[in-house]
Amino acid sequence: MTPPVCGAYCRPMVASAYNHSLLHWLEFSENRPPRILSVFFWGTMALTALMVTATAITSGTQEWAGNGKLLGIAVTGAASVCALWLVIPWSPAVAPRRKILSVLFLVGTVISMMLGNFTVFVLMSLAIGNTLIVFGTPAAIGYIAVVVLFHSAASLANPKQSLTDTVFNASMALFQCAAVVLVFLALFEASRSTRETRRLYSELETANIQLRRYADRVQELTVAEERTRIAREMHDSIGHHLTVINMGLENARRFRATRPEDAWEEVTQAQRLTREALEDTRRWVRALRPLRLEGRAGSEAIRELAESLSGEETRVTFTMRGTWPRLDDEVEAACYRVAQEGVTNALRHSGAGLIRVRVEGGAEVTVDVSDDGAGADPKTLHHGLGLRGLRERVASLGGSLEATPSGPSGGVVLRAVLPARGRNHEDGLAHRNVREEERG
Numbered sequence: 130m131t132p133p134v135c136g137a138y139c140r141p142m143v144a145s146a147y148n149h150s151l152l153h154w155l156e157f158s159e160n161r162p163p164r165i166l167s168v169f170f171w172g173t174m175a176l177t178a179l180m181v182t183a184t185a186i187t188s189g190t191q192e193w194a195g196n197g198k199l200l201g202i203a204v205t206g207a208a209s210v211c212a213l214w215l216v217i218p219w220s221p222a223v224a225p226r227r228k229i230l231s232v233l234f235l236v237g238t239v240i241s242m243m244l245g246n247f248t249v250f251v252l253m254s255l256a257i258g259n260t261l262i263v264f265g266t267p268a269a270i271g272y273i274a275v276v277v278l279f280h281s282a283a284s285l286a287n288p289k290q291s292l293t294d295t296v297f298n299a300s301m302a303l304f305q306c307a308a309v310v311l312v313f314l315a316l317f318e319a320s321r322s323t324r325e326t327r328r329l330y331s332e333l334e335t336a337n338i339q340l341r342r343y344a345d346r347v348q349e350l351t352v353a354e355e356r357t358r359i360a361r362e363m364h365d366s367i368g369h370h371l372t373v374i375n376m377g378l379e380n381a382r383r384f385r386a387t388r389p390e391d392a393w394e395e396v397t398q399a400q401r402l403t404r405e406a407l408e409d410t411r412r413w414v415r416a417l418r419p420l421r422l423e424g425r426a427g428s429e430a431i432r433e434l435a436e437s438l439s440g441e442e443t444r445v446t447f448t449m450r451g452t453w454p455r456l457d458d459e460v461e462a463a464c465y466r467v468a469q470e471g472v473t474n475a476l477r478h479s480g481a482g483l484i485r486v487r488v489e490g491g492a493e494v495t496v497d498v499s500d501d502g503a504g505a506d507p508k509t510l511h512h513g514l515g516l517r518g519l520r521e522r523v524a525s526l527g528g529s530l531e532a533t534p535s536g537p538s539g540g541v542v543l544r545a546v547l548p549a550r551g552r553n554h555e556d557g558l559a560h561r562n563v564r565e566e567e568r569g
Contacts, residue, residue, distance in 0.1 A: 156319075167214075169251055173252070174248075202240060206237045207241045210237040217234050218230065231259055231264070234259060235272055238252040238256040257313065269310060276302055284298050284299070354518065355518070367410060373402055381396050428453040428488055430465050431496070434465070434486075435468070435484075438473070443476055443483070443484060447488075448485065448487045448488070450489040452491070463519075463526055471498025475541065479500050479504070479539075480503050481501050484500045497543070497545075499543070500540045501539065528545060
């Protein structure tokens with residue numbers, strides 16, 4: 130069972146880590162461009178240096194001397210561009226004096242356009258992207274106009290090219306610039322989305338930590354409220370018995386000389402009340418005992434609860450229908466508390482001789498507790514502290530809880546219906562995810 134679950138959850142984590150590392154290659158920062166742009170820039174400049182060196186070695190002296198001045202200007206511009214690439218900003222929020230570096234970078238790229246077509250395209254693309262991000266769209270349009278005019282002037286200065294070739298070259302340069310603008314806009318939007326996603330993820334982690342703290346606090350308050358309720362009910366029950374026992378023994382002490390028969394009757398009643406108080410105490414201890422620590426859970430825990438609370442005066446029966454699913458801890462605990470609340474309330478208040486506990490498993494889990502006692506006040510059934518807290522607990526798990534009179538003859542029916550949300554459901558989702566990934 131472990132490998133499919135691991136496959137369902139580990140594969141998205143690996144894919145997420147892969148996507149996160151890929152986004153680092155596309156993300157802009159204030160001081161550095163995306164890694165992918167640096168790779169293009171330094172790769173282009175390295176190839177250009179190799180081409181210029183090879184040309185200088187293989188060309189004749191006369192040809193080298195004729196082109197040496199222009200080549201020197203181009204190489205100087207390329208060297209300036211390399212130095213400026215290390216310091217130019219990539220954010221519109223930088224100080225104005227730092228934006229001067231971007232202006233110098235643009236000038237250097239225009240001068241370096243004499244190095245060759247491939248170098249021209251890469252430097253032009255990077256310059257357009259930097260201008261677009263640092264100065265905005267109007268500045269980028271202005272730089273594009275300078276590039277197009279430069280190409281047009283170079284074509285017109287060449288006597289071998291016609292006017293048609295000049296118009297074609299200018300149109301191609303304009304088309305390439307427009308494509309570069311779209312690419313950089315997409316990169317910048319992807320970088321912004323990445324930063325926003327990282328910020329939201331950080332906020333989500335913080336909210337998750339706070340939610341866990343709130344959940345722990347709610348659990349502590351719930352336990353405290355439950356303990357307060359149990360303490361109050363134990364005080365009302367056992368305290369009442371002890372008060373009556375004390376009064377009876379006081380009467381027996383007072384009657385021992387003048388009315389010995391009445392004194393012995395008081396002692397007999399005190400013994401009976403002592404047994405009832407002891408039985409009531411045992412019921413509370415059994416009801417609160419953590420049966421899961423004894424290796425029982427689910428329907429077995431409820432069965433054990435019913436058997437432990439069954440006595441001579443009141444018999445508690447247990448009936449199971451269907452198959453009990455593998456529930457998660459919260460649903461399982463809620464089912465147990467419903468049975469516990471129903472049985473203990475019937476024992477303490479109804480005077481019933483028979484209490485029936487019925488559970489049914491399936492797509493929904495039903496826990497039903499009914500008795501043949503004297504019934505209860507409808508206001509108590511709807512607004513009692515114990516039932517109100519239990520009803521809220523069941524509702525938080527997507528279930529429902531109803532407490533109604535069982536009929537004209539008396540008695541109360543406590544019925545809870547909860548969805549079978551648990552480990553089987555989670556395993557099924559994991560297997561379905563694995564199958565969908567395998568089909569994909």
